[in-house]
Ligand SMILES: Nc1ncnc2c1ncn2[C@@H]1O[C@H](COP(=O)(O)OP(=O)(O)OP(=O)(O)O)[C@@H](O)[C@H]1O
């Protein structure tokens with residue numbers, strides 16, 4: 001049975017201005033974009049072209065100056081700060097270039113952090129954390145602190161932390177930027193697993209051609225405009241089915257979705 005593609009993210013004429021002193025600089029010019037649920041999308045472009053700015057709008061870390069951002073049909077650009085923060089906790093997982101792990105916390109505790117923002121019981125938090133650490137192949141490292149892990153392992157902890165609330169969308173800004181090529185490949189294999197087996201939607205900003213080459217769809221931005229949009233038609237979107245790691249947001253008892 002075929003499934004019609006579902007638009008998870010819709011960016012409608014998004015403009016972003018910043019002020020530098022009294023000068024107004026437009027860094028995104030009327031960007032239009034739709035991302036299907038379950039896709040693995042790369043975003044490339046020169047430094048300063050607006051990649052992080054666009055990612056931040058889609059992930060609800062920032063609001064457009066004008067235009068609209070929709071997620072699963074809900075307009076996130078119309079939400080206030082607290083609604084947006086609640087929405088982010090449920091909907092988006094973040095993976096960063098420098099991992100952003102807390103050095104004094106163990107791998108387990110770092111992954112548990114996003115769940116502390118929810119009303120999940122300690123026992124269920126423990127089960128969820130162990131499940132995602134296992135999914136990224138780090139169940140034997142749960143008591144290690146970041147300083148006792150390799151760079152690749154630290155990024156896997158970062159990915160487990162992004163995954164632990166079972167978000168539909170995972171965004172990553174230069175996830176392999178601080179890793180050598182072997183560790184980058186491990187992280188790429190893991191990101192692809194998130195898409196193919198756990199049916200996550202991935203949006204990955206990158207300068208790394210190896211990352212760009214692994215995505216299903218590749219967007220190029222230059223001077224705040226999307227100038228190229230390529231899709232690998234030979235790679236259909238994975239069919240949605242029950243995920244092997246059953247981290248369901250319903251069973252997770254997460255905070256309510258706004259609206
Ligand atoms: N808070 C801000 N205030 C003013 N200007 C900003 C701000 N954030 C970003 N900019 C400017 O917006 C432009 C786009 O920045 P952005 O961070 O999106 O680029 P990028 O494509 O991610 O670059 P890089 O590859 O170097 O990370 C840049 O010219 C940047 O200086």
Ligand SMILES: [Mg+2]
Pocket residue numbers: 051052053173
């Ligand atoms: Mg950037």
